[in-house]
Amino acid sequence: MDLFLQFLVNGLVTGSFYALSALGLTLIFGLMRVVNFAHGEMYMLGGILGWFVTARLGLDFFSGLVAVAVIMATFGWLVDRVLIERVRDQGEEPGILLTIGLSIFLANTALLLVGTAPQKIEGPVGNQLVMLGPIVTTELRLFAVATCALLILAAHLVVRKTKLGSAMRATFQDPMAARLAGIKIERVYASTFALGCTLAALAGMLLGSIYSAQVSIGGLISLKAFVVVILGGMGSFAGAILGGLILGVAESMWGGYVSTGLVDIVGFSIVIATLLFKPYGLFSTRSERA
Amino acid sequence: MRNILSVPLAAVALFGSAAAYSQETIKIGLVQPLTGSVAYNGQADLNGSKLAVEERNKAGGVLGKKVELVVEDGQCKPANSVNATEKLIQKDKVVALSGAFCSSATAAIMPVAERYKMPLITGVSSKADLTEKGNKYFFRAAETDALLSRAFAKILANDLKLKSVAYVGVNDDWGRGGVEEFSNDLSAAGVKTAAKEYFDHGVTDFYTLLTKVRASGADAIFVAAETQDGSILVKQIKELGLKMRVFGVGSWATPDFIKLAGPAAEGIYAAVPYVSTYESPRNVEFVKNYTAAYKEPPGKYGNAGYNALNIMMDAIARAGSTDSEKIREALHKTDYNAPNGNYKFTDKGQAYGFSLVLVQIKDQSPKVVASTSVDAPK
Numbered sequence: 214m215d216l217f218l219q220f221l222v223n224g225l226v227t228g229s230f231y232a233l234s235a236l237g238l239t240l241i242f243g244l245m246r247v248v249n250f251a252h253g254e255m256y257m258l259g260g261i262l263g264w265f266v267t268a269r270l271g272l273d274f275f276s277g278l279v280a281v282a283v284i285m286a287t288f289g290w291l292v293d294r295v296l297i298e299r300v301r302d303q304g305e306e307p308g309i310l311l312t313i314g315l316s317i318f319l320a321n322t323a324l325l326l327v328g329t330a331p332q333k334i335e336g337p338v339g340n341q342l343v344m345l346g347p348i349v350t351t352e353l354r355l356f357a358v359a360t361c362a363l364l365i366l367a368a369h370l371v372v373r374k375t376k377l378g379s380a381m382r383a384t385f386q387d388p389m390a391a392r393l394a395g396i397k398i399e400r401v402y403a404s405t406f407a408l409g410c411t412l413a414a415l416a417g418m419l420l421g422s423i424y425s426a427q428v429s430i431g432g433l434i435s436l437k438a439f440v441v442v443i444l445g446g447m448g449s450f451a452g453a454i455l456g457g458l459i460l461g462v463a464e465s466m467w468g469g470y471v472s473t474g475l476v477d478i479v480g481f482s483i484v485i486a487t488l489l490f491k492p493y494g495l496f497s498t499r500s501e502r503a
Numbered sequence: 504m505r506n507i508l509s510v511p512l513a514a515v516a517l518f519g520s521a522a523a524y525s526q527e528t529i530k531i532g533l534v535q536p537l538t539g540s541v542a543y544n545g546q547a548d549l550n551g552s553k554l555a556v557e558e559r560n561k562a563g564g565v566l567g568k569k570v571e572l573v574v575e576d577g578q579c580k581p582a583n584s585v586n587a588t589e590k591l592i593q594k595d596k597v598v599a600l601s602g603a604f605c606s607s608a609t610a611a612i613m614p615v616a617e618r619y620k621m622p623l624i625t626g627v628s629s630k631a632d633l634t635e636k637g638n639k640y641f642f643r644a645a646e647t648d649a650l651l652s653r654a655f656a657k658i659l660a661n662d663l664k665l666k667s668v669a670y671v672g673v674n675d676d677w678g679r680g681g682v683e684e685f686s687n688d689l690s691a692a693g694v695k696t697a698a699k700e701y702f703d704h705g706v707t708d709f710y711t712l713l714t715k716v717r718a719s720g721a722d723a724i725f726v727a728a729e730t731q732d733g734s735i736l737v738k739q740i741k742e743l744g745l746k747m748r749v750f751g752v753g754s755w756a757t758p759d760f761i762k763l764a765g766p767a768a769e770g771i772y773a774a775v776p777y778v779s780t781y782e783s784p785r786n787v788e789f790v791k792n793y794t795a796a797y798k799e800p801p802g803k804y805g806n807a808g809y810n811a812l813n814i815m816m817d818a819i820a821r822a823g824s825t826d827s828e829k830i831r832e833a834l835h836k837t838d839y840n841a842p843n844g845n846y847k848f849t850d851k852g853q854a855y856g857f858s859l860v861l862v863q864i865k866d867q868s869p870k871v872v873a874s875t876s877v878d879a880p881k
Binding site: 216219220223224227320324328329330340342420424425429433464465468469472476 | 537538539540542543545700701703705708712714715718730731734738743744759762765
């Protein structure tokens with residue numbers, strides 16, 4: 214039983230990390246209909262930048278987090294205005310090709326500048342053990358889970374409660390009507406993409422402090438994020454959270470009771486099962502898919 | 504503009520055709536993973552290889568010509584490594600090959616080398632059956648898991664007094680091979696096998712796996728992993744408060760591993776074919792030159808690349824030509840004095856004679872605990 218609880222907690226912790234990593238992807242897809250294959254690279258850039266501003270420029274973790282958010286929001290804004298703007302309203306394929314190209318470009322540029330060595334980001338709290346009854350975890354992980362929850366909540370509030378959020382949702386429902394109502398939809402698109410990139414980058418820095426920040430991580434992150442988004446339903450916040458937790462716990466249980474060597478089979482099985490039985494995911498934000 | 508261009512063109516016309524021009528250097532092809540999850544170690548091999556070539560060129564090159572290293576990224580994937588090898592042979596016209604790091608990638612390029620009768624040396628790939636395939640152009644200047652495990656089983660069982668061990672390996676042929684060999688040899692020496700677990704390349708969270716290891720009641724954990732995966736794993740072993748001895752194979756005693764794992768690296772044991780603190784005159788000189796070139800002491804793979812290229816260049820020099828059959832014969836006569844002992848090859852192309860060391864990391868530096876040399880395999 215103790216073992217089961219430990220597996221459950223391990224799964225919930227990694228699950229909340231998966232949820233945060235997938236949030237930016239689901240946001241960009243749900244609101245902009247752009248399938249962002251460069252998502253994992255945004256996560257990677259967050260980790261690498263986080264290492265750069267803390268280890269090289271000497272900022273503390275939280276100032277570093279703010280700096281990364283500002284840089285990546287600007288970067289996301291520019292990517293949308295300069296690149297994605299040009300393929301908007303041309304269907305999904307040009308956007309897919311564009312973001313695949315962008316992901317290759319970003320990964321290799323980072324490889325050139327930073328190199329292949331994994332980098333260490335100093336966490337804001339120590340790595341002391343925390344015993345919750347029979348369950349073991351660390352302070353840093355609890356801190357990261359709390360930060361994940363805060364970031365998810367903050368993103369939710371931005372989309373639901375602010376004027377920008379209303380404009381985003383209006384643009385998503387009907388770009389023409391939104392434009393007629395005086396919404397500058399170019400700005401809305403750019404801020405949505407910026408928000409998605411920022412979330413991915415913050416996840417990258419936060420998790421970089423627990424694991425390590427490395428240039429080649431992008432593909433793996435994209436893969437897991439797509440599993441979460443397909444399971445949860447494209448564009449759904451609740452779906453991303455639940456999808457992340459389900460994936461985390463399923464992987465942990467599979468690893469714990471079946472085989473740690475075949476853990477990736479879990480994600481792919483979930484994707485296949487979801488597409489067969491519930492093709493719009495657990496919480497789809499619209500009934501038909503483009 | 505046309506005039507400026509015509510000068511080098513005229514020079515080529517004067518001194519012979521472009522094909523003759525390319526004969527000015529002896530080209531050796533190197534296939535290593537330079538992107539992907541083992542890129543970091545592939546880069547180290549490349550650094551060692553480059554250093555060997557630079558030193559050789561400074562000393563006059565081979566057969567009176569400069570040696571040129573042509574590098575391709577095989578990503579440790581069989582398909583990419585084969586493409587890289589085909590390109591090196593057909594387009595670059597290399598005379599010999601070194602590569603391709605991961606055993607699975609090396610196994611894939613071996614038939615290509617055989618088809619083109621191209622001598623191929625690996626300083627890294629350790630899967631036992633590579634030298635059992637009857638490929639007479641293939642040479643391995645590295646220990647196999649079996650040789651490593653046989654050499655170390657006694658030391659580990661007697662000196663570390665292990666009772667029961669949990670084995671953890673990366674989920675590929677190298678990791679699985681390492682776990683199998685060590686568990687067999689240690690069982691033979693009377694050490695119980697508590698658990699065997701595998702994980703995929705690039706995984707970052709080992710809590711589930713380590714929870715199982717803790718529940719298994721082992722008093723030591725054996726790990727077959729490279730720098731990136733291994734450092735995260737070791738950190739999480741300490742995070743979870745597992746009071747077990749940790750020992751492993753892979754790129755463990757390197758400065759980067761120690762830096763990444765931080766205090767968690769203290770006290771762990773590594774069975775390695777090379778460590779920069781190994782004391783021999785040849786190694787002291789190698790470490791000095793490597794450190795001057797790359798601002799860090801060499802690790803296992805820097806040394807592996809250095810040795811592989813030196814052995815190959817020695818063979819070309821001994822062969823007296825770039826004819827592949829002659830190079831192959833010369834490789835069999837190898838008697839190479841490496842930073843880590845002396846390399847010779849068996850008839851099957853397996854190296855022996857060189858040293859292996861067991862190190863323990865203390866005060867952020869690998870200290871040699873015991874050393875042993877590799878016997879010729881039977």
